[in-house]
Amino acid sequence: MKGGSLTARVLLFASVWAVIALVAIAIVISQLYRAGSERAFDDLLRAHLNSVINAVTINEDGRLSGNPQLGDLVFDQPGSGWIWLVEPLGELDSPRLASISIDAGTLASPPVEDLPFNERYQRSYSAVDVEANQLEVIETEVELDDQGRAARFRVAGNREVLEAEIAAFSTNLYLVLALFGIGSLMVNAVAILYGLRPLDHARQALGRVRAGEAQQLDGSFPREIAPLVGEINALIEANHRVVDRARMQVGNLAHSLKTPIAVLINESRDMAPSHQKLVRAQAETMQAQVQTYLDRARIAAQRGSVLARTEAAPVIERLVRVMAKLNRDLDFATDIEPRDAVLAMESQDLEEALGNLVENAAKFARQSVIIRLRTVPANEGQRPMFRIEIDDDGPGLDEAAMREAMKRGRRLDESKPGTGLGLSIVEEIASEYNGSVALAKADLGGLSARMTLPALITEA
Structure with missing residues (x-):
């Protein structure tokens, strides 16, 4: 699931889209629920207002009379924030009628100039009662008889109850959508991983080809990637x-x-x-x-063959055994790490290049030659490489002589047999495989020939 992985990209895109979609759905549903709840709250207050109007009249004494029964006990609970209130207007001389919930308190009313009545001769506004409840008030004025005597009718509902219901719904909504989102992401991950599994099979098949275990990509593949x-x-x-x-x-x-x-x-x-x-x-x-x-x-x-592969350790050890027999007066040693190193090159090319370097080392060595193999530390994105070092305890070369020795046909010691082509041949073989050859001073005191070669990449 690396940054460059197709699986990671699809999972990331699907996850981001799912999160955005669920957040948008949560916001939309929450807003729709709020709008519907507020509309229902207002309709309930208007229905209570009509019930109060229908229940109140002027009696024979010219006073307000009536006992509205709204079917909700909250109007009988002091401090509940649910209130109905009838107040006389103009020439009507009568005490007010009010629900038990307001007791002797009152509700502030904004001036009509600031908040006029609508076409239904009603208006709504917010208020605060003596218990500091946030109220939503519906108000109207009605003539109660043919003499023009009128009263102001008001019904108030506790808006905190509405907000609590909306908050509870939103909390449950977010919880359900979160659980649904987590489940959807898990299902998407499983579906994507299962859907992309044939690509992993193709990668493994190509790895077997590169490792020399198969001659072609074998297996059954979906029709989408079968042509590939x-x-x-x-x-x-x-x-x-x-x-x-x-x-x-x-x-x-x-x-x-x-x-x-x-x-x-x-x-x-x-x-x-x-x-x-x-x-x-x-x-x-x-x-x-x-x-x-x-x-x-x-x-x-x-060079471009995906089947070029050579296990380095057997080639090195076989060459050392041959050279030890030909040079019985020299001590040949190996230091191979890792033992399972596999090079992306043909075995005969490795044998020829390595043979030239070991032969040169044997010509000039006094007592010992050592062949090492190490992994070359690589930066991210670079191909893995191995370095083979052939060190001897001979006289060695200075910097100028090392540069001269790499030239084709140059022999620095005419007393030794050869054509002067050995190092240049090695350099050409290494360069054809995108490797390199360099000379340096050996820890043994002589010359160190260092050949860097590409490692076999077994994963596609």
Whole structure:
């Protein structure tokens, strides 16, 4: 689930979208519920107001009379915030009528100039009672008889009750949506991981190809990625054909040049000593250079192959055993870590490059040669590499001589056999695999040849 993972991207997008959608749904539903609750609250107050109006009249004594029964005990509970109040207006001389809940208190009313009545001759406003309850008040004025005597009718509801109901609904809503969101994210994660599993199977199959365990991507894949798998298999098959054709052409060329060069070398034996040395040396140099370029062509043909792989430890140990037999006066040692290191190159190329370096070390070593293999620390995003170091306890080289030794055909010690092509051949092999070769002073006191080569990447 790394930053560059397709699974992580899909999961992140789905999760962010689900969170945004659920938050938006919660806000919309909460606002709709609030609007509906406030509308129902206002309708309830108007219904209570009409009930009070219908229950109040003027009696024979010219006073307000009536006992509204609103069917809700909150109007009979002091300090509940639910109030009905009837107050005489104008010439009507009568005490007011009020619910038990307001007792002797009153409600402040804004001037009509500031808050006029609507077309139904009603108005609503907020108020605070003696108990500090936040109230919503519905008010109207009604004529009660044909003499024009009128009264002000008011019904108030405790808005805190409304807010408490809305808050309780919102809390339950958020809890339910949160649980639903968590469940949805888990279901999405399972669905996405299950849906993308074929891609992981394809990656594993490609890893088996790179590790040399299979020749193509095997398995059953969904139709969405089946064409991609088919194209990869076709590419692998085409790569096989290119490599086989290059190997065949290299072999043909080697055979065609091997005999003429061998004839030149043999014929030089019958020449005069002055010419024999020159012709033989040039023929041997030509033979070495031809082999170098043939190897280079073969390496170039195989460099892009996903099947190029070599276990380093067996090659190093086999080469050390051979060199130890040829140089019984020298002590050859190995220090390989990790033991399971696998290089992304052909084994014969590693053998040739490593053989040149070990042979050079054996020529100049006094007593010992050591071959080490280590993992090269790599920055993020870089391909993993291994470094093979061949150290000897010989005379070594200074900085200028090291640079000169890397040039093609240069021999710093003419007393030693060779063509001067060894280090340059090694450098060409390493560079064809995107590696490198460098010389440095060895801990043993002699020369340290360091060859850096790419590790095999087994994961797609």
